[in-house]
Amino acid sequence: MKRLLSLLFCALFAVSLCGCSQKAPGGEHDFSSPFSSASADNEYKPRSSYKMIIPPDGYVPEVIESTPGSVPEKPLPAANGAFQISGTRLVDANGNEFIMRGVNHAHVWYKSELENALDGIAATGANCVRVVFADGDQWERVTASELQSVIEKCAERRLVMIAEIHDTTGKEDIAALDRAVDCWIEVKDVLNAYSDKVILNIANEWLGTWDSAKWQEGYTAAVPKLRKAGITNTIMVDAGGWGQHGASVAEAGKAVFESDPDRNTMFSIHMYGTAGGSSATITQNLKGATDQGLCVVVGEFGWNHSDGDVDEAFIMQYCEQNSLGYIAWSWKGNSGGVEYLDIARDWRGETLSAEWGEPLVNGANGIKATSKICSVFE
Numbered sequence: 001m002k003r004l005l006s007l008l009f010c011a012l013f014a015v016s017l018c019g020c021s022q023k024a025p026g027g028e029h030d031f032s033s034p035f036s037s038a039s040a041d042n043e044y045k046p047r048s049s050y051k052m053i054i055p056p057d058g059y060v061p062e063v064i065e066s067t068p069g070s071v072p073e074k075p076l077p078a079a080n081g082a083f084q085i086s087g088t089r090l091v092d093a094n095g096n097e098f099i100m101r102g103v104n105h106a107h108v109w110y111k112s113e114l115e116n117a118l119d120g121i122a123a124t125g126a127n128c129v130r131v132v133f134a135d136g137d138q139w140e141r142v143t144a145s146e147l148q149s150v151i152e153k154c155a156e157r158r159l160v161m162i163a164e165i166h167d168t169t170g171k172e173d174i175a176a177l178d179r180a181v182d183c184w185i186e187v188k189d190v191l192n193a194y195s196d197k198v199i200l201n202i203a204n205e206w207l208g209t210w211d212s213a214k215w216q217e218g219y220t221a222a223v224p225k226l227r228k229a230g231i232t233n234t235i236m237v238d239a240g241g242w243g244q245h246g247a248s249v250a251e252a253g254k255a256v257f258e259s260d261p262d263r264n265t266m267f268s269i270h271m272y273g274t275a276g277g278s279s280a281t282i283t284q285n286l287k288g289a290t291d292q293g294l295c296v297v298v299g300e301f302g303w304n305h306s307d308g309d310v311d312e313a314f315i316m317q318y319c320e321q322n323s324l325g326y327i328a329w330s331w332k333g334n335s336g337g338v339e340y341l342d343i344a345r346d347w348r349g350e351t352l353s354a355e356w357g358e359p360l361v362n363g364a365n366g367i368k369a370t371s372k373i374c375s376v377f378e
Helices: 002-018 111-123 144-156 174-186 188-193 212-228 246-258 279-290 312-321 357-362
Strands: 084-086 089-091 101-105 128-133 160-165 198-201 235-238 265-271 296-301 325-328
Touching (some): 128 144, 174 188, 246 265, 265 279, 279 296, 296 312, 312 325
Parallel strands (some): 101 325, 296 325
Antiparallel strands (some): 084 089
């Protein structure tokens, strides 16, 4: 049985790898966006090995026993306010501005390492952690009890949690986005109970193509559906084009924001070699959002990637100078050729990677120098 589960899991990863490059309808790469690249000809470089975390031989997905999806394991606390968007700023439940300084953690693949990882991330001085969950399309579906447990473990360490579903990565169909929405609605009582400590990042990098109109179509349906279901959390929406199409936010972000009856939606651009390859491209992408009066963060970035070098120092500098948040990818567990994106060499973070972890945590505009703990924990 273990061998069968292992083969099945590896097959799912293989299916994911097949869809990792950006294609236009005719099958050629779509290079049309002026926001798409730092290169002279604006060439988009598809990331065929993009952030895949490939399990070791013989690995069997961990199954954590839990109650049914919509039922939390223990009583929920009374809601104590919520994050709110105020212009280009994110404001916490006490009315104080909150600027994210955090790390991504690949929880769905490494559930047994959660507490070690959170201890290490908290020790960096980070004030938030973006946690990878799944809706069951590719990986084990998050349940109410699991979600509540992870939120409370983050809160114990004074970390705001950004919850995201990863099955949507690079998907082109609106049905994939809708599955993520339905998954969050199933656990809405948990989300609402912790609306002062949790940001809801609906779907990781939904839409691989660089198509602002389709991105708008998807999210102007998804955001109102979440609100109609009663979800009160601040919502975060990733840019299109594997998260790197900053123009989707500049061109259509206002429509997505205005589709939210609560006007409580923010945006996230992921910055690798395409969106984060030069100071000019980084500035253009982030100003494209803030010039529209939208709240934006860098929801993922690295120091290098298969689509080119990243100007991580300028990303951190620009965010610090302009009071914008950043969340680095990722704590540990990267493989399949992108191990260089590991921030820590071990799950507790006793040793940071020289190329990525050290400048991210200890650099002039790094986490330790610039992070402020959210006031709801004070």
